[in-house]
Amino acid sequence: AFKDSIEFEFFQSNHEGYIIDKIHEANENFDGIVINPGAFTHYSYAIADAIKSIKTKVVEVHISNIHKREEFRQKSVTASSCIGQISGFGFYSYILGVSAVLNCEVE
Known part of the structure; x- marks a missing residue:
């Protein structure tokens, strides 16, 4: 179940350093x-390390099923730094990701 009120901030960058800063x-x-x-x-590995360095829960999402794509796209170096990975559900992957952040406990 979602909280009564959720605030989102959206961020996109093609620059690895900006993503790490965020x-x-x-x-x-x-x-x-x-x-x-x-x-x-x-x-x-820099983004993977940045994710490992914080306490905030992180869920990796992909619109396409990366495991059905080219071999090099099937490997994620960032997923193991996250609480989980969701892929292959189109834009619904983002909704599933938000649900995971809100409902999954971190070990």
């Missing part, structure tokens, strides 16, 4: 992050 800011200012790292999914 992840670090979230540690102080947000209850969770739903992130679609795009191509960074497959090679950004």
Whole structure:
């Protein structure tokens, strides 16, 4: 179930450093992050490390099912830093990601 009131902030950048800065800011200012790292999914250890460095819950989402795509797209270096990964449900993946942030306990 969703809370009575949810506030969202949307952020998009093609620059890895800006994404890392936003992840670090979230540690102080947000209850969770739903992130679609795009191509960074497959090679950004810097984003993976930024996610590991915060206490805020992070869920990785993808519109397409990355496991049905090209072999190099099936590997996520960022997913293991997150509480989970959701892929393949189109834009509904984002709604599932928000639900996971709100309802899943972190170990």
